[in-house]
Amino acid sequence: PEIVDILSFLREQRLLARHIDGAAAPPITGVARDHEAGAGQLAWISRKNLERDASRWRHFGGSLLLLPDSARIDGKTDFSVALCRDPKLAFICVVGHFFAALSDIALPRQGQSPIAADAVIGRDVTLGHGAVIGPKVRLGDGVCIGANTVIANAQIAAGVRIGCNCTIGLPGFGYEKDDSGAYLRFPHLGGVRIEADVEIGSNTCIDRGSLGDTVIGQGSKIDNLVHVAHNVVLGRNTVVIANTMLGGSVSVGDGAWLAPSVTIMNQASIGVGATLGLGTVVL
16 A cells, blocks of 8 residues: 555544655555564554654654654654554554455365465474464474474474474464454564474464564473463573463573473563573563
């Protein structure tokens, strides 16, 4: 869509406070995180992030940026700005209206091949009974996947071992209330990147990124019954033991050890070589 079409839609949804024209821009063809956006892309910045860094908007390299209506924009910009009363809700609505196909996951149906047509499978890959390899999956050489595991939107490097009944690369949990109080799902458009020699136990869930990827670093070991939310970045050679929950956008440094039943709140950071004992809660 053209930028004017998106602005008109936001106005109809009563989300647009005002807009600031930038330089002539191409049509919007995709979305990205604000610090990664390029020409033709749309992004948003939350009120909280703008309070932390009032100049964050200056580094935007895309074509249309959704900002809170309290943002102060001084001078001309090379991109268009939509000042919205709720930029996150505005982003959800725009993606749902113009880019809904980006978050679709067309898993193979019963009776079809369990391997999606666009999946790329390496040599000597082992797939257990009932395993499903969905769209946008690349499996490296020697990968072993247990029974009934479902994988989509994931790049999995050589030598990775994944247990039974896991889900990898499916949408995470993220919602925003609209004006009626109904919850709207935040779009999940990213993927999962699992580096070489990772081992993942059974009944573990690793969500696809909302924007960008969820990353599991080389050589890391994840136990059974672990939840890894969207956009988590797990360092190299980390250990994550059963019943642990990593919230959205958590960062864990190389060589960290997370004991059973650790809970880490979204956006928290754990340093290199850290040890979190049994039942630790990180806020």
